[in-house]
Amino acid sequence: MSALSDLLGDVVSDIESVFLFSPSSSHYERFADADIDEQLVVVAPANAVDAETYVELPLEFDNVRDRIRFGVEGALEQDLVEEGDVVACSVRIFDGDPDGVVRVRVEEAMRSGIYDLFANSRADPSVIRDVFEVAIELGKKGQKGKPVGALFVVGDAGKVMNKSRPLSYNPFEKSHVHVGDPIVNVMLKEFSRLDGAFVISDSGKIVSAYRYLEPAAEGVDIPKGLGARHMAGAAITRDTNATAIVLSESDGLVRAFKGGQIILEIDPEEY
Numbered sequence: 065m066s067a068l069s070d071l072l073g074d075v076v077s078d079i080e081s082v083f084l085f086s087p088s089s090s091h092y093e094r095f096a097d098a099d100i101d102e103q104l105v106v107v108a109p110a111n112a113v114d115a116e117t118y119v120e121l122p123l124e125f126d127n128v129r130d131r132i133r134f135g136v137e138g139a140l141e142q143d144l145v146e147e148g149d150v151v152a153c154s155v156r157i158f159d160g161d162p163d164g165v166v167r168v169r170v171e172e173a174m175r176s177g178i179y180d181l182f183a184n185s186r187a188d189p190s191v192i193r194d195v196f197e198v199a200i201e202l203g204k205k206g207q208k209g210k211p212v213g214a215l216f217v218v219g220d221a222g223k224v225m226n227k228s229r230p231l232s233y234n235p236f237e238k239s240h241v242h243v244g245d246p247i248v249n250v251m252l253k254e255f256s257r258l259d260g261a262f263v264i265s266d267s268g269k270i271v272s273a274y275r276y277l278e279p280a281a282e283g284v285d286i287p288k289g290l291g292a293r294h295m296a297g298a299a300i301t302r303d304t305n306a307t308a309i310v311l312s313e314s315d316g317l318v319r320a321f322k323g324g325q326i327i328l329e330i331d332p333e334e335y
């Protein structure tokens with residue numbers, strides 16, 4: 065037994081922090097009462113255990129890797145950890161009690177901006193996630209095998225509509241469909257061949273397709289080489305409280321913009 069503890073104990077040796085992911089109160093209290101030297105951090109969608117040090121997880125991610133990345137990035141944002149720190153994460157992979165401990169080294173590269181995108185957008189985190197997933201999937205597969213571009217403007221839809229005009233009839237005019245519904249994801253992919261932007265409300269309702277955005281673009285500073293789609297996406301997020309998620313037809317990357325700035329750039333193939 066002690067030989068085994070020694071062998072497995074390496075996972076938690078020389079660490080700076082312990083992250084408890086969505087702990088039950090009893091699980092949390094055992095750690096809190098143990099008076100450990102390491103920093104104790106609770107990472108969860110809500111601080112149900114009244115932890116002193118807490119990182120909000122914008123979503124309960126099924127994928128443990130994503131869950132941990134988000135927890136670490138949130139802790140980086142709050143200056144609870146820094147580059148080089150080693151963290152032990154207590155997680156639940158299957159139902160029931162915590163059943164896994166994962167050792168991670170904090171790297172600056174973990175600060176991808178994705179945490180900020182989910183946690184600090186006006187739209188619901190789950191809406192951002194669903195749109196993001198459509199963009200990633202489109203980027204991976206393209207439309208009938210051909211690369212395709214798309215522009216999704218999420219949140220603050222009333223204002224976005226005021227700063228845009230229709231390029232054609234709006235196929236979502238009288239419908240009450242939401243991102244995340246499987247059929248809607250098929251529609252979004254189908255319509256992505258057509259020009260303009262999708263406008264999506266804070267709660268995920270598809271308000272319109274085919275919108276030509278006309279935000280004021282002066283002073284919007286985006287990386288050189290990006291064209292009109294990206295400029296329009298960036299600029300609308302400065303004029304409104306929307307978040308723009310843009311898939312580039314030419315380089316295949318997914319970028320997110322907020323407050324007129326690029327906050328995230330990822331390659332769908334690596335996601």
Ligand SMILES: Nc1ncnc2c1ncn2[C@@H]1O[C@H](COP(=O)(O)OP(=O)(O)OP(=O)(O)O)[C@@H](O)[C@H]1O
Pocket residue numbers: 212213214215258259260261275276277278290291292293294295296311312313314315
């Ligand atoms: N102001 C706008 N509002 C909505 N859609 C736009 C706007 N400007 C451009 N687009 C859409 O973006 C498409 C691509 O335009 P453009 O090539 O200039 O953008 P880009 O930023 O280079 O994007 P990509 O990397 O996908 O080529 C256009 O065909 C149009 O559908």
Ligand SMILES: [Mn+2]
Pocket residue numbers: 291292314
């Ligand atoms: Mn282009």
